Amino acid sequence: MNHPKTRFAPSPTGLMHLGNARTALFSALFGERFLLRIEDTDQERSRNEFVSELLDDLRWMGLEWDEGPGSAQPTSDYFQSQRDEVYAHYYDHLERAELAYPCFCTPTELEVARKVQLNAGQPPRYSGKCGRLSAEDVERRLQKGLQATLRFRVPRNSTVEFNDRVRGPQKFNTDDIGDFIIRRADGSPAFFFCNAIDDALMGVTHVMRGEDHLTNTPRQLLILKALGLHTPDYAHISLVLGDDGAPLSKRNGSRSINQLREEGYIPLALVNMLARIGHHYENENLMSLDELKRHFDIGHLGKSPSRFDIAHLNHWQESAIRKADDAYLWNWLRAETRAIVPEPQRARFIDMVRSNCVFPDQAHEWARILFTDELTPSPEIEAVARQAGEAFFLAALDAVAEAGDNFDMFMAQLKAKSGAKGKQLFMPLRAALSGRLDGPELIKLYQAQEPFVLRKRLAEYAGAAT
Ligand code: GLU
Numbered sequence: 001m002n003h004p005k006t007r008f009a010p011s012p013t014g015l016m017h018l019g020n021a022r023t024a025l026f027s028a029l030f031g032e033r034f035l036l037r038i039e040d041t042d043q044e045r046s047r048n049e050f051v052s053e054l055l056d057d058l059r060w061m062g063l064e065w066d067e068g069p070g071s072a073q074p075t076s077d078y079f080q081s082q083r084d085e086v087y088a089h090y091y092d093h094l095e096r097a098e099l100a101y102p103c104f105c106t107p108t109e110l111e112v113a114r115k116v117q118l119n120a121g122q123p124p125r126y127s128g129k130c131g132r133l134s135a136e137d138v139e140r141r142l143q144k145g146l147q148a149t150l151r152f153r154v155p156r157n158s159t160v161e162f163n164d165r166v167r168g169p170q171k172f173n174t175d176d177i178g179d180f181i182i183r184r185a186d187g188s189p190a191f192f193f194c195n196a197i198d199d200a201l202m203g204v205t206h207v208m209r210g211e212d213h214l215t216n217t218p219r220q221l222l223i224l225k226a227l228g229l230h231t232p233d234y235a236h237i238s239l240v241l242g243d244d245g246a247p248l249s250k251r252n253g254s255r256s257i258n259q260l261r262e263e264g265y266i267p268l269a270l271v272n273m274l275a276r277i278g279h280h281y282e283n284e285n286l287m288s289l290d291e292l293k294r295h296f297d298i299g300h301l302g303k304s305p306s307r308f309d310i311a312h313l314n315h316w317q318e319s320a321i322r323k324a325d326d327a328y329l330w331n332w333l334r335a336e337t338r339a340i341v342p343e344p345q346r347a348r349f350i351d352m353v354r355s356n357c358v359f360p361d362q363a364h365e366w367a368r369i370l371f372t373d374e375l376t377p378s379p380e381i382e383a384v385a386r387q388a389g390e391a392f393f394l395a396a397l398d399a400v401a402e403a404g405d406n407f408d409m410f411m412a413q414l415k416a417k418s419g420a421k422g423k424q425l426f427m428p429l430r431a432a433l434s435g436r437l438d439g440p441e442l443i444k445l446y447q448a449q450e451p452f453v454l455r456k457r458l459a460e461y462a463g464a465a466t
Contacts, residue, residue: 003032003033004031004032004205005031005035005203005204005205006027006030006031006034006204006205007027007031007034007037007204008034009037009038009039009195009198009209010024010038010039011040011046012038012046012048012050012051012054013042013047014050015053015057015257015258015259016057016058016258017248017256018240018274019210019240019248019254021061021257022237022275022278023209023210024058025271025275026208026301027208028063028064028065029275029293029296030206030208031206033066033067034063034064035067035068035078036058036065036067036069037080037202038051038078038080039080041188043081046081051069055069055070057257057261060257061257061267061270061271062267062268062271063289067202080189080194084187084189086197086201087183087193087197090193091183094152094226094227097226098153099152100150100151100152100153100182101130101133102141102148102149102151103126103130103131103149103151104141104147105126105129113127123176125176125178126151126179128178128179130151131151131153131179149184149185150183151179151180151182152181152219152223153179154174154177154178154180154219155174156175157174157175158174159172159173160172160218160221160222162217162218162221163233164235165234165235165301166235166237166301167236170218172218174218177219180192192220196221196223196224197227197229200227200229200232201229203230206232206233206235207233207234208237209237210236210239211238214236217234217236237278237301238302238304238305238306240277240305240306240308242308243307243308243309243310245307248308253308264332264361265317266320266321268286268288268320269286269313269321270316271289271292272286272316272319275287277306277308278302278305279296279297279301279302280300281295281300282295283295286316286320286323314358317359318358321354321358322354324354326350329353329354330346330350333353333360333363334361334363334364336364337360337363340367340368340371340372344450345371345448345449348444348448349371351444352366352440352448353366355441355444356439356440356444369434369435369436370445371450371453375457376435377431381435381436381437382431384427384428384437385461387428388424390461391418392414392418392420392461393428393432393458393459393460393462395414395418396414396418396458396462397455398417399414400458405451407442407443407446426442429442430442432458432460433445433446433454433458
């Protein structure tokens with residue numbers, strides 16, 4: 001296929017999670033044209049807030065769609081709740097061709113029949129009872145005001161075959177399917193139906209979706225063939241598992257995209273991680289979305305489920321932060337962090353963040369340490385500084401006066417004046433300047449501080465002599 005057209009077709013019944021985000025990403029990476037369709041047929045569970053959140057999440061990830069809500073194309077057609085007339089046309093067509101029939105069985109009747117089949121060790125499927133009603137019977141029941149669903153008449157004793165782009169050749173016996181509902185009693189379209197019709201009408205060439213939809217596909221192909229509509233290729237992507245090997249869920253580490261955004265994850269980190277869950281790239285470095293797209297290969301989608309591991313995401317996060325430019329990192333910081341970084345120290349602080357932080361909270365902690373008076377070292381850390389003695393800090397103050405911003409000169413002077421070296425030189429300075437014994441390189445701590453704060457912190461330990 002030279003010009004693949006793909007789609008993402010979420011149901012707006014909740015926040016977007018990692019599994020869905022990966023489906024969207026693969027579809028966007030593979031499609032030359034990519035469309036977004038909102039499958040909001042479940043009126044009770046679909047909510048507008050989830051739609052806006054979905055659009056925000058996709059945009060945040062850097063995914064753009066050529067057609068769909070918020071794109072340059074007219075949008076109302078991309079909400080299934082607005083497409084009743086389209087579906088009505090095809091119901092009509094199927095009914096007239098006797099490829100679909102009204103079913104009056106009540107939920108209780110269906111449930112009883114299901115139990116009987118299960119008890120007899122048979123797979124539950126609809127008996128086809130209402131499919132045998134005469135036209136008069138149907139008319140009489142409709143006249144009585146009985147509610148009916150519409151069922152698709154599945155051809156008997158036949159097979160549906162297709163070549164899944166991930167899972168290879170598939171073959172289903174139609175006798176295992178049973179006539180299924182395509183319109184619910186309340187008039188709303190069933191998933192199998194509107195999803196398949198829309199893919200065909202919207203010119204989708206490749207449907208990429210979770211493997212949990214694999215068994216829906218024969219039903220959808222039957223509908224499309226019955227209507228003489230175009231059938232797409234299908235690529236059923238392996239499930240994402242949590243770190244315990246069970247399907248990814250809130251319990252084993254899944255997060256909503258919204259939550260990841262709030263935690264300060266960088267979209268490029270997320271897409272680099274997602275693009276490698278169940279898809280193999282030769283290049284193991286951080287890639288831009290364009291590069292990910294260029295090297296995406298539908299043949300590189302794996303058949304076996306793959307695991308999501310937060311450590312992988314954090315690895316990509318670190319790479320993304322290390323490569324980000326100043327302006328990006330500045331905006332990535334929390335507003336309250338930006339508010340406490342003095343303008344002249346900004347460039348050096350960002351540089352420090354780039355090499356030492358992975359999350360905005362960590363950056364905030366360092367900003368607080370460097371730029372506010374809130375240094376509260378533990379007694380042990382204070383002891384490390386005190387141990388160096390007042391003379392050491394007096395020498396440090398002299399060295400600052402001479403060296404100013406020049407860290408190498410400062411250290412040389414301090415070494416010469418105090419006679420301290422190695423850990424005895426570094427640790428007391430670190431303790432005095434940051435109240436911590438770990439963290440960024442000393443040169444960064446030294447240079448990111450405002451000169452008067454630096455002097456004040458050294459003076460704290462220089463005793464009465466200052
Ligand atoms: N609305 C369906 C879902 O969210 C779409 C499935 C599909 O991609 O075909 O599961």
